[in-house]
Amino acid sequence: MQIGASYMIQFQLVMGCGREPSPHIDTQVRLEFSTNHGLTWHLVKDACLPGMPSCSEFTAPSVYHPSEFSDWRRITLPLPYKTWSSATRFRWIQSYYQEQDEWALDDIYxxxxxxxxxxxxxxxxxxxxRSVTHTHTADTLMSLKPDLLMLRSPNALLFL
Structure with a gap:
């Protein structure tokens, strides 16, 4: 998809869907992008921590942990220059998971x-x-624009 100056991504995320995450494995979900047709993937937002000289402000990466998303939460990120291209792809991916490590997205923009x-x-x-007041149910997974191509696997969502 075409991404340029003043573009953003906004979505809601819930993790675990009422269950405890798998113990002893990292079940985080990462938001990544690719500008080379999926050959390489990078975090949309890198960590910027104290002691990193190239940081103008301290920020967390686009990595989401189950302990922070047991209920639906909205995430809004301006898309940085590194994501700009005529063929940017986005994906949410979970590297390690078991049956109880469910997660869902909604209201993707x-x-x-x-x-x-x-x-x-x-x-x-x-x-x-726009103001939105709606309730999520267990059946809610995601709402997408009809012209957006999405591929799904057990642990990832990919937008082309």
């Missing part, structure tokens, strides 16, 4: 940023903020 990123409230929809 990839496109132009909304003014002031909706001030941290509401959802961006084609550059306009």
């Amino acid at each position: 990839i496109g132009q940023q909304c003014p002031q990123m909706c001030h941290g409230h509401g959802w961006c929809d084609h550059g306009h903020c």
Whole structure:
């Protein structure tokens, strides 16, 4: 998909769906991108920690842990320059998992940023903020634009 200046990604994530994650394995979900047709994948947002000289601010990477997402949470990220291309792909991937390590996405938006990123409230929809009040159920998995190609495997979601 075409990604350029002032683009963002916004989605909701829940992990575990009411179950405890597998003990002794890292069941995190990573948001990654590729600009070379999936040959290599990189985190959308890298960690920027104290002591790293190239960091202008301290930030966490686009890696999501079950302990933080036992309930639905919205994530909004501006897409950095490294993601810009005419053929960017995104994927959410979980490297290690067992049956109880379920996760789900909803309200996925990839496109132009909304003014002031909706001030941290509401959802961006084609550059306009909208208020959303709906309840998620166990049956909710994701809502996608019909023209967005998605491939699914047991541990990953890939958007082309």
